[in-house]
Amino acid sequence: MLTPLLKRIESFGPLQPDEKDAVANVVSRVVNFAAREDIIHEGDRASDCTLILEGYAFRFNHLPDGRRQITALHIPGDFADLQGVLLNSITDGLGTFTPCKVAFVPHTALREITKQHPYLARVLWTITLIDGAIQRQWITALGRLSARERVAHQPCELFVRLKAAGRVEDDSCELPITQEEMGDAFGASGVHINRTLQALRSSALIELRGKRLTVLDWERLSNLAQFSPDYLHLGQRVARD
């Protein structure tokens, strides 16, 4: 089960035979997690990286007093915690929204690969750089957008990412997140998320039925959210020279 790792890495550009071999030979374990389960606890010293194969996951931070902030949403194909490869301590946790199938790739294996194959090191670094760009956009959204704009923004981002992953059909995608969880992600209370979603629905911007989100008016939605997909760096290639 290493095809996913290979696929993810090759999305940044074709590999040479020896690089391909190296990636293919990385031993990884595939593990299943239930919904609402922690994959990594804050403060853990993990020995493996997590590649999401199936399901929705999220990174989070707890404040000492218990408040929680979700700092990233992860969809299939995402490397969720490359930090551990080089950093001694992990300062945030990783949890699941839905049942998830994840591949654990040992840090030692990734370190070895990057030592032997500079190009592969670049790919992983690039993933981290893109993660950073997305995080800065979240900072901007949290700091400068109103709750209504924020609640519009994150679906925009998720929608584009899912589309790139081929997981959008008829302008609709899965959104298996409770309103309380959205609150933790978008920096608002659950109750306020509820009211805000209602406003977006009654403006005919989105539809939310069961766990499915349908974008009814992309133009007005992305406008309201001041969303532009540049920061996602979709289609980014990694240079060899």
Added chain:
Amino acid sequence: MLTPLLKRIESFGPLQPDEKDAVANVVSRVVNFAAREDIIHEGDRASDCTLILEGYAFRFNHLPDGRRQITALHIPGDFADLQGVLLNSITDGLGTFTPCKVAFVPHTALREITKQHPYLARVLWTITLIDGAIQRQWITALGRLSARERVAHQPCELFVRLKAAGRVEDDSCELPITQEEMGDAFGASGVHINRTLQALRSSALIELRGKRLTVLDWERLSNLAQFSPDYLHLGQRVARD
């Protein structure tokens, strides 16, 4: 003038002779910027990385409607925009608070170095990972802390970073930022920053005189801010194996 680059990289661990040579041979230009000047504009396609040698700088994002969010503060010794080395487009800008002396290191040189020296690639990747950890903490602060807690949090972070850089004396450090700018950084209006700072001062937590910040009661300040320095990964070393 490449000592700073060498110094920064060696802070993660000693270099081998050939690595040292490689870093030493990187040609970099040193350029001076005035206060409140843009070093990199959003959307630029820069050809060099920026290493801050002297002065305070910040990364920022503008929303289409003009609102601005500051996404990171940079102090001497910081690499401010490693993104450009591998990403095609730069989605945020870099500006100065004070007059700044910066070293521009060509992307091509950094790419070459990382191709030849896997360990150096790791160091740069590590810097990016730490940046990411700091950004996630900002996300948490913006999403879950009240304005008062946030206004306490950022000085905590800055203070610890400056201390690590040897720029704190008698519990006080430079803070050459207007209240309006703090607003853009902490996700609040300038007026509210003013009132909040007054509250912190009248609680005898901090003192703010001219452009100098003095921490009067670290215990209570960091407590209020729910601050813990783990996420800064100070003293992080980079493994060779």
Added chain:
DNA sequence: CGCTGTCTTGAAAGGACTCAACGCCGGTGG
């Protein structure tokens, strides 16, 4: 069928923003 978690709604309180005005200070030019 009953339970539990989630969504929904209302009312009241608190936090943060905007607008506008004023004082202070350093810098500039006369």
Added chain:
DNA sequence: CCACCGGCGTTGAGTCCTTTCAAGACAGCG
């Protein structure tokens, strides 16, 4: 040397946004 100017910090009042608390409706599941 003084008057003026502009940027920054400070204040007040009113409004809007968001939260909290609490209760009820709803739906999925055992």
